[in-house]
Amino acid sequence: MSRILITSALPYINGIKHLGNLVGSQLPSDVYARYMRARGHEVMYICATDEHGTPAEIAAAKAGKPVAEYCAEMWQTQKAIADGFGLSFDHFGRSSSRRNHRLTQHFAARLDAAGLIREVSEKMIYSNADGRFLPDRYVEGTCPNCGYDSARGDQCENCTKQLDPTDLIDPRSAISGSTDLEVRETKHLFLCQSVLAGQLEAWIDSKTDWPLLTTSIAKKWLRDGDGLQDRGITRDLDWGIPVQKGDAPWPGMEGKVFYVWFDAPIEYIAATAEWADATGQDDGAWERWWRTDKGAGDVRYVQFMGKDNVPFHTLSFPATIIGSGEPWKLVDYIKSFNYLNYQGGQFSTSKGRGVFQDQALEILPADYWRWWLMSNVPESSDSEFTWENFQAGVNKDLADVLGNFVSRVTKFCRSRFGEQVPEGGDWTEAERMVVAGLTTRLAAYQAALDAMEMRKAAAELRAIWVEGNEYLQAAAPWAAFKTDPGRAAAVVRFALNLIRFYAVLSAPFIPHAAAQMLQALGLDAADWPEDVEAALSALPAGHGFATPDVLFAKITDEQREAWAARFAGGR
RNA sequence: GGGCCUGUAGCUCAAUUGGUCAGAGCAGAGCGCUCAUAACGCUUUGGUUGGGGGUUCAAGUCCCUCCGGGCCUACCA
Numbered sequence: 210m211s212r213i214l215i216t217s218a219l220p221y222i223n224g225i226k227h228l229g230n231l232v233g234s235q236l237p238s239d240v241y242a243r244y245m246r247a248r249g250h251e252v253m254y255i256c257a258t259d260e261h262g263t264p265a266e267i268a269a270a271k272a273g274k275p276v277a278e279y280c281a282e283m284w285q286t287q288k289a290i291a292d293g294f295g296l297s298f299d300h301f302g303r304s305s306s307r308r309n310h311r312l313t314q315h316f317a318a319r320l321d322a323a324g325l326i327r328e329v330s331e332k333m334i335y336s337n338a339d340g341r342f343l344p345d346r347y348v349e350g351t352c353p354n355c356g357y358d359s360a361r362g363d364q365c366e367n368c369t370k371q372l373d374p375t376d377l378i379d380p381r382s383a384i385s386g387s388t389d390l391e392v393r394e395t396k397h398l399f400l401c402q403s404v405l406a407g408q409l410e411a412w413i414d415s416k417t418d419w420p421l422l423t424t425s426i427a428k429k430w431l432r433d434g435d436g437l438q439d440r441g442i443t444r445d446l447d448w449g450i451p452v453q454k455g456d457a458p459w460p461g462m463e464g465k466v467f468y469v470w471f472d473a474p475i476e477y478i479a480a481t482a483e484w485a486d487a488t489g490q491d492d493g494a495w496e497r498w499w500r501t502d503k504g505a506g507d508v509r510y511v512q513f514m515g516k517d518n519v520p521f522h523t524l525s526f527p528a529t530i531i532g533s534g535e536p537w538k539l540v541d542y543i544k545s546f547n548y549l550n551y552q553g554g555q556f557s558t559s560k561g562r563g564v565f566q567d568q569a570l571e572i573l574p575a576d577y578w579r580w581w582l583m584s585n586v587p588e589s590s591d592s593e594f595t596w597e598n599f600q601a602g603v604n605k606d607l608a609d610v611l612g613n614f615v616s617r618v619t620k621f622c623r624s625r626f627g628e629q630v631p632e633g634g635d636w637t638e639a640e641r642m643v644v645a646g647l648t649t650r651l652a653a654y655q656a657a658l659d660a661m662e663m664r665k666a667a668a669e670l671r672a673i674w675v676e677g678n679e680y681l682q683a684a685a686p687w688a689a690f691k692t693d694p695g696r697a698a699a700v701v702r703f704a705l706n707l708i709r710f711y712a713v714l715s716a717p718f719i720p721h722a723a724a725q726m727l728q729a730l731g732l733d734a735a736d737w738p739e740d741v742e743a744a745l746s747a748l749p750a751g752h753g754f755a756t757p758d759v760l761f762a763k764i765t766d767e768q769r770e771a772w773a774a775r776f777a778g779g780r
Numbered sequence: 781g782g783g784c785c786u787g788u789a790g791c792u793c794a795a796u797u798g799g800u801c802a803g804a805g806c807a808g809a810g811c812g813c814u815c816a817u818a819a820c821g822c823u824u825u826g827g828u829u830g831g832g833g834g835u836u837c838a839a840g841u842c843c844c845u846c847c848g849g850g851c852c853u854a855c856c857a
Contacts, residue, residue, distance in 0.1 A: 264856060265857095345856090346855070364853090374855095425784055440854070516851070517851090518857090591850060595791090598792065598806085613819050615816095616817060622815090624815080668805075675820095679821065681821090685815085687814070688813090
């Protein structure tokens with residue numbers, strides 16, 4: 210048994226996320242966590258909301274609520290949605306927690322003591338009407354290059370020229386539209402990542418088994434231009450973690466907070482501490498996951514994220530950890546994903562284009578989404594959601610191949626033998642062949658999941674389901690029943706055991722349906738099969754079951770068309 | 781502008797990292813079965829691997845070039 214620490218990238222707090230946010234971190238990490246638990250490993254699976262930063266403040270203002278209240282409510286909402294999708298976090302924390310405040314301030318103090326923090330004085334745009342400094346992208350104006358009138362302060366969307374907000378002609382606040390802007394001098398703390406660049410590069414180079422996507426992004430940042438740049442880790446905002454050296458004030462930094470990307474990854478650790486608090490345990494309980502001097506030496510730590518998160522997880526956060534000089538656990542493997550597009554374009558929160566997580570759960574059970582998203586997860590390149598593909602995949606895989614198998618076996622048994630596992634007959638060559646085939650398939654399935662190759666794992670699982678249909682067709686218990694009822698009984702007994710087998714193996718991907726299958730068989734739980742032959746003999750003759758309802762109703766053409774129209778845009 | 785990824789059957793993806801006639805699922809066609817959610821099984825059509833050039837005994841894989849798609853470029857997160 211090993212100990213596996215799993216973190217999913219933190220969803221940002223400013224509203225309900227669309228499916229793209231699920232597919233690249235939360236779902237694959239959940240499949241992995243469920244699988245590893247099923248294999249008997251000790252798992253700590255952590256996620257949290259990422260609550261700080263300008264967008265959170267703006268979203269709260271739009272909702273007409275104090276930001277703390279807004280975040281608390283949105284956390285509840287996101288938690289409920291995560292539960293709805295069956296995400297099995299050991300703890301779903303908040304980056305605004307007391308634990309994260311203390312830990313973030315602690316890390317800053319350690320970095321400062323190590324000489325890795327320097328003060329930088331910067332000129333920033335201040336909006337008098339908004340009463341706040343504006344990040345570059347929140348300053349709009351006319352592009353000096355092409356004349357586009359809605360260019361942003363970081364880059365002109367029209368001509369793609371990189372800009373400085375002070376370059377803009379007639380600059381205005383993107384928040385209020387106010388032109389009452391001024392340049393103000395402000396002091397910020399920078400993390401001296403450049404000092405650690407050599408260590409970081411050596412560390413990245415040692416990770417030869419990481420996805421290409423992960424290492425290529427990391428190396429790009431390490432080597433581009435003048436190499437890894439120092440990074441500002443503080444902001445002039447109200448909502449956030451106050452800049453302090455541990456418990457002590459930080460002279461000159463009064464009224465400032467840490468940058469959201471500094472405190473967000475630290476929340477992985479803090480959320481584990483929140484978990485210990487919530488379950489009434491002491492610090493040792495979470496430290497044994499995170500401190501290599503306190504028991505985390507044998508932990509394998511895996512992170513899941515979309516590609517946009519990779520620089521912060523390969524460089525900034527490791528710089529924080531390494532720079533602290535303390536024995537915190539560094540990530541062992543980073544599984545990164547590309548983007549999921551929607552019907553030929555991007556999912557768009559602002560345009561209401563695509564399916565949002567709450568809407569997804571309204572229209573279909575979680576397992577439909579889990580299955581399709583994971584069997585089409587963007588592992589090697591961006592992938593695309595279309596309603597046609599979604600309908601075809603779900604109907605064929607879940608309804609026809611798996612659901613119908615459960616249906617045909619249980620209904621046939623009920624009509625011929627009644628609702629208990631039938632007695633009589635013995636295994637023949639046919640059953641032994643299936644056991645041999647499934648043993649090979651199971652090994653491939655496990656290998657894919659061990660390697661976090663989600664598409665491959667899904668394909669193997671599907672192939673395992675198909676074996677059941679092939680077996681039934683060949684064994685034809687409906688024909689055997691007429692001449693040799695004992696043989697038919699043996700086939701049905703074997704097939705009912707296959708349902709149990711499928712429930713166990715499918716649970717990482719479709720936990721709700723798997724639970725229904727077990728429940729129909731009158732079981733609360735079932736162990737992962739270490740031996741296929743034994744697993745397929747687990748249900749004895751005489752064991753009662755209940756013929757389940759249709760496991761997966763098919764998506765009709767009418768539904769598909771209605772949804773395609775509803776989610777085309779304009780939420 | 782710079783960097784990275786990507787282009788394989790109508791669709792979605794594989795191909796042990798340079799090594800048998802480039803494979804699977806879906807869709808299409810034919811046959812079979814009748815237990816089942818008109819479900820299942822078997823067989824089968826379909827590819828000059830985006831175009832062109834090069835290296836090699838051997839290229840989907842490496843190099844050059846052109847064309848298309850995408851991402852990143854450090855204050856959105």
